[in-house]
Amino acid sequence: MRLNGTGELLNGHEYPATSGELIDAYGDVRIELQxxxxxxxxxxxxxxxxxxxxxxxxxxxxxxxxxxxAVGRRYYSDRDAPTVGEDGPDPVSF
Incomplete structure (x- = not known):
């Protein structure tokens, strides 16, 4: 996952830093997600x-x-079997 240059912003900040300080400094920066x-x-x-x-x-x-x-389709996995008590699709063999 890429967070649109936030790594560079955070690298340039002085540490230790609180979440409040980071919010004050960079809180308006938008992170583009999936x-x-x-x-x-x-x-x-x-x-x-x-x-x-x-x-x-x-x-x-x-x-x-x-x-x-940020994760795309929620709850989607083409590898995991349904959990106990959950109905899932019938397995398909390719």
Whole structure:
């Protein structure tokens, strides 16, 4: 997943940094996702108050915090069997 240059923004920031500081600095930056976009501020706000010790830590938090629009088709897997209690499609052999 690419987050539209946010890695460079986060690399240029001084650490340690709180999520609030990053929101103040870059909160309006839009992240283009597979199915829409989201602001960097919205992603970081969803995580609550955090302190990041490095740009890598902040970037990884950003990657894990994006919404479901970042993953394409929700709940889709052509490899997993249905879970217990869930009806799924009949298996097809190619």
């Amino acid at each position: 199915d829409g976009s989201e602001s960097l501020g919205a992603v970081l706000a969803r995580m609550g108050a955090e302190t990041f010790s490095s740009p890598t830590e902040a970037y990884e938090a950003l990657q894990s915090g994006v919404g479901h629009e």
